[in-house]
Amino acid sequence: MNLTHAPLRVATGAYILNSGITKLGADAATAEQLHGFASTAYPFLSGQQPASFTKKVAIAEIAVGSALLTPKVPSAVAGLALAGFGAGLLGLYARVPGLRQPGSIRPSEAGVPIAKDVWLVGAGATLSLQGFFNGARRAGRRTAAKIGSAKDAAVDALPIGH
Known part of the structure; x- marks a missing residue:
């Protein structure tokens, strides 16, 4: 993990991990509400039991939060999970009626708590892209070093002065 990614990974990881842990203890009313909200945006979820759905969401949040908080998980991978x-x-924001002002992508008062999650996509994209490009740069340097070593070995093996 790049040290400059630590503040972003800790802040988002801790927040998401806490959200997942909290959802593990959700009561039936909370599970119904969460499931109903998600099913409005994603109708294929309507066939799941609310308690089971909420547990799956909790586990997913715990996995994403833990990936962000674990230094051994590459930033590119943690960033993809976050994005x-x-x-x-954001799919909820786009699909659930009443979260946006009529005819606009701007949030309604009810949509602000969901619209603000756009920062998760931005943070995830930043981690992914920086992680990917930093890894590609390191790989390029390693390859260049190997080529340089091979060139030096080939030059040293030339019979010079014959």
């Missing part, structure tokens, strides 16, 4: 999670939340 995917954020995109799912």
Whole structure:
């Protein structure tokens, strides 16, 4: 993990991990509400039991939060998980009626708590892109070093002066 990614990973990871842990203890009314909200945006979820759905969401949040908080997980991987999670939340914003002002992408008062999750997508994309490009740069340097070593070995093996 790049040290400059630590503040972003800790802030988002802790928040998402806490959300998942909290959802593990959700009561039936909370599970019904969460499931109903998600089913409005994603109708294929309507066949799931609310308690089971809420537990799956909790486990997913715990996994994403833990990935962000675990230094051994590459930033590119943790960032992809975060961006995917954020995109799912923005899908709620785009599909649930009443969250946007009529004829606009701007949030209604009810939509502000969901619209603000756009930062998750931005943070995830930043981590992913920086992680990917930093990894590609390191791989390029390693390859260049190997080529340089091979060139030096080939030059040293030339019979010079014959």
